[in-house]
Amino acid sequence: MQPLANITPLKPAGAVEVRNVGQVFKTSTQDVTALDDVSLEVKPGRFVVLVGPSGCGKSTLLMMMAGLRQQTSGTVLINGAPITKPDPNRVGVVFQEASLFPWLTAEENVEFPLTLRGVAKAERRAKAQDALKLVGLDGFGKRHPHELSGGMKQRVSIARGLVQDPPVLLMDEPFAALDEQTRMTMGDELLRIWAATGKTVVFVTHSLTEAVYLADEVVVMSARPGRIVDRLTVSLPRPRTYDMLGGDVFGNLRDRIWRHIRKSA
Amino acid sequence: MSATALRRLIVLAFIVLWEVLPHTGLIPELFLPSLSSTLVAGWTDAAEYGHALMVTLYEVAVSMAFACGLGILAGAVVGSLPRPRILIMPMISSLYAVPLVILYPVFTVWLGIGSESKIAFASIYGFLPTMLSTAAGIQTIDPQLLLAARSMGATPGQCLRRVIIPAAIPTVLSGLRVGGALVIVGVVVSEMLISSAGIGYLISRYRTILDSPHVFAAVLLVLALTVAFNSALRWIERKASIWQTGLRGGQTEDRAVRPGVLQPAG
Numbered sequence: 001m002q003p004l005a006n007i008t009p010l011k012p013a014g015a016v017e018v019r020n021v022g023q024v025f026k027t028s029t030q031d032v033t034a035l036d037d038v039s040l041e042v043k044p045g046r047f048v049v050l051v052g053p054s055g056c057g058k059s060t061l062l063m064m065m066a067g068l069r070q071q072t073s074g075t076v077l078i079n080g081a082p083i084t085k086p087d088p089n090r091v092g093v094v095f096q097e098a099s100l101f102p103w104l105t106a107e108e109n110v111e112f113p114l115t116l117r118g119v120a121k122a123e124r125r126a127k128a129q130d131a132l133k134l135v136g137l138d139g140f141g142k143r144h145p146h147e148l149s150g151g152m153k154q155r156v157s158i159a160r161g162l163v164q165d166p167p168v169l170l171m172d173e174p175f176a177a178l179d180e181q182t183r184m185t186m187g188d189e190l191l192r193i194w195a196a197t198g199k200t201v202v203f204v205t206h207s208l209t210e211a212v213y214l215a216d217e218v219v220v221m222s223a224r225p226g227r228i229v230d231r232l233t234v235s236l237p238r239p240r241t242y243d244m245l246g247g248d249v250f251g252n253l254r255d256r257i258w259r260h261i262r263k264s265a
Numbered sequence: 266m267s268a269t270a271l272r273r274l275i276v277l278a279f280i281v282l283w284e285v286l287p288h289t290g291l292i293p294e295l296f297l298p299s300l301s302s303t304l305v306a307g308w309t310d311a312a313e314y315g316h317a318l319m320v321t322l323y324e325v326a327v328s329m330a331f332a333c334g335l336g337i338l339a340g341a342v343v344g345s346l347p348r349p350r351i352l353i354m355p356m357i358s359s360l361y362a363v364p365l366v367i368l369y370p371v372f373t374v375w376l377g378i379g380s381e382s383k384i385a386f387a388s389i390y391g392f393l394p395t396m397l398s399t400a401a402g403i404q405t406i407d408p409q410l411l412l413a414a415r416s417m418g419a420t421p422g423q424c425l426r427r428v429i430i431p432a433a434i435p436t437v438l439s440g441l442r443v444g445g446a447l448v449i450v451g452v453v454v455s456e457m458l459i460s461s462a463g464i465g466y467l468i469s470r471y472r473t474i475l476d477s478p479h480v481f482a483a484v485l486l487v488l489a490l491t492v493a494f495n496s497a498l499r500w501i502e503r504k505a506s507i508w509q510t511g512l513r514g515g516q517t518e519d520r521a522v523r524p525g526v527l528q529p530a531g
Contacts (some may be wrong), residue, residue: 019488055504066416067416068412068415086415086416086417087418088416088417091416093413093417095413095417096409097411099410099412099413101410101428101431103431103432103434112414112427113417113418115427116414116417116418116423116427117418149450183365225494242504
């Protein structure tokens with residue numbers, strides 16, 4: 001991976017710290033505890049995956065790290081400072097649906113966060129070009145989202161998340177809408193991009209295989225109330241390869257996660 | 266044969282039949298005057314038709330500005346704020362079933378038989394679909410897009426300008442298509458009912474004296490007007506929303522907002 005002039009990480013990878021976070025939804029009849037005293041520390045440069053049954057609050061937790069949602073109690077720190085509202089300089093977010101703006105071209109989509117900040121056009125374009133190159137979409141900048149495949153759209157979305165060089169990248173089930181083959185390819189691509197940029201990644205998924213394949217560490221959550229029930233370190237060497245999926249280490253880790261989830265669901 | 270060629274052929278056949286059938290006597294000239302006699306009638310009284318066209322165009326333009334301007338404005342408010350929506354939408358929807366043309370005599374009492382009553386009637390007539398469409402367009406904006414924009418640090422103003430407005434354009438345009446067409450209908454119909462000028466008035470007057478060629482000449486003029494309106498709109502659509510082909514799941518539903526569905530009775 002050759003270094004890219006405008007996107008070569010200048011900021012060091014960031015730390016994410018979740019301290020005693022709780023989330024209570026008040027309904028007319030009762031209070032529902034979505035997250036109950038969740039604490040989690042993600043060291044700079046690590047790839048951490050959150051898994052858990054539907055409704056365990058893993059996406060909610062991710063939205064709090066993004067500053068898109070306020071917790072009822074506790075604090076979320078990014079690089080040591082609390083995050084209370086979206087801060088694209090500290091956190092980039094990639095969503096499940098690529099959520100690209102269909103009326104903009106790929107490069108305009110990638111430039112969007114810079115446009116919001118009023119960055120000059122030439123600088124914007126240069127950074128977008130580099131980000132697109134990084135995700136392997138060199139030459140596709142002029143296309144509109146409907147002219148791109150599902151995997152390519154997610155690449156654009158990742159480029160958009162990285163264009164401001166945030167120390168932390170948050171990903172909310174980014175490959176859930178893709179077919180199996182594209183999903184595998186995108187997993188490898190993401191690991192390549194992660195290795196090239198050295199970002200801290202927090203990744204939410206439903207897929208246990210994806211979780212173990214990608215992660216340094218898997219955080220398993222339970223539902224109602226959302227709690228962290230286990231943390232597994234994935235000791236498989238990098239780069240991860242397809243053969244590892246059939247190995248014992250992989251199988252054991254996946255089984256352990258599955259037992260937690262079955263108990264919880 | 267390509268679809269375009271076939272379409273042209275159908276139009277051509279229609280024109281030929283229009284000329285030939287009355288001449289052969291299969292259809293009496295009173296029911297359908299031949300194309301040539303219609304054109305001659307229009308040509309001989311070109312000044313009268315020109316004046317009528319100007320009156321109608323003026324009424325259409327003003328009504329269009331009212332219907333579309335207020336329709337988009339009201340639709341944007343109703344679409345983005347839940348409280349007015351809950352308050353107003355049921356009323357608007359049931360109002361839709363009312364044949365609004367019954368209001369026209371009332372407007373002539375209030376505003377006289379000049380252009381004002383036509384403008385008032387046509388504006389209200391075209392207002393409803395434009396407003397409903399705009400409201401639907403704003404409501405069906407993918408919340409994910411807004412969330413993504415917020416995650417990138419967009420202020421509410423930036424969300425409006427850079428996400429909500431561009432996302433709503435295709436639906437608003439399809440609303441304008443219906444609303445604009447209804448404005449033309451509204452103006453011509455009201456001119457036909459009670460008036461002293463305009464193309465509708467000419468149709469109605471020549472019909473009373475059984476002058477079919479003159480009636481059809483006016484009908485042709487209305488036809489030309491709607492065709493011109495349609496091409497103007499298509500031009501705007503091409504300019505404003507290249508991305509329509511890339512509609513996402515939630516937004517495809519808006520295509521249900523179609524003339525056939527929204528046409529109010531009468």
